[in-house]
Amino acid sequence: MNQLITDRERDAVYKTIYSRRDIRQEFKAAPIPDDVLARILDAAHHAPSVGYMQPWDFIVIKDDEIKKAIKSEFEKANKEAAAKISGKRKEKYESLKLEGITESPINICVTCDRNRTGNFVIGKTHIPDMDIYSTVCAIHTIWLAARSENIGVGWVSIIDNDKIQDILKIPKDIIPIAYLCVGYVTQFSDKPDLEKAGWLSRTPIQSVIHENHWNKN
């Protein structure tokens, strides 16, 4: 492979990063061809990992009964979440669609095996959670690879991980990190849903950049 990334290739990467969205309401039922899914998962398997640990597993869910069981757990958790706020804020929260579990043709649960490759992992001696961070790199690689295939991804985090563990028969020493909904979409919105809904706006970039050390109040 030619090592040099051209300006045109770079622009394609930025286009993918900027047009990626967290998809909840725009999923189409159209199936994802096996070769396309294989490309996305193989890319994720080439994410960086601490000490080359590759601690991830990918559970690809197409079964409707399993999706319904997960959706039911989302609904319980979503009620618990809504109960934490009140008034107009609660009304707004309840008006938001926050998952696409049953509409998306594929769900993917990404897990982390904290014991993979043994006790001593290069780079994990002083920051033990590096294996989890590696797994998140694989998750974000799925997100971007999928976007480059014009496929949308939504990360469902309003759910109890213990319930995911039970439903998907995940061993106790393996931990679920993300539950993703994956599918083709009617559109990728210009802006994130929560910005469009007026929930929060994008922070000015200048406010999050510091020189040499922390220098804001």
Next chain:
Amino acid sequence: MNQLITDRERDAVYKTIYSRRDIRQEFKAAPIPDDVLARILDAAHHAPSVGYMQPWDFIVIKDDEIKKAIKSEFEKANKEAAAKISGKRKEKYESLKLEGITESPINICVTCDRNRTGNFVIGKTHIPDMDIYSTVCAIHTIWLAARSENIGVGWVSIIDNDKIQDILKIPKDIIPIAYLCVGYVTQFSDKPDLEKAGWLSRTPIQSVIHENHWNKN
């Protein structure tokens, strides 16, 4: 922006993902132009974040004295790490170059502000670490955006985060997630350093993919 990613653009994204490396020994001293760094950080600021929290900050370090202080903390931690193993394994470990702190023109510390946007964050009610996962998505966006600019990144995790916090004057309620070395490189290797060194090999992709639920022993 045209929403459709073409096949050629998709291929550019995969080329970037597959040719990304964790760089430790190939850094060149050449400075990174301000506009290039700005593009990389702006891309990172467009990473997904739970409840649109954008919990990250980016500390851009060019000061040699600060880099030397960080390098000294790496060296202490690296000795502690080596002491955990013995024999040929220890010899191999000690032969590996695991950081490029002073050779790379820019270091970037990425932090997570766990209280940003207040007590109630959509999607963080049941998985409290989602803000940390969002920060890791920003870190991996830096990695891929940098690669698309033909710039290398190395994540230094053999270090005590409390020391990073002190040296960079990071407030106690903000946590460092990654310390990155960033710069142009002499080359991007065909394979990860740890694979080339015979430390570990890539897991077969089939071994990490499951159908509908966990189905391996």
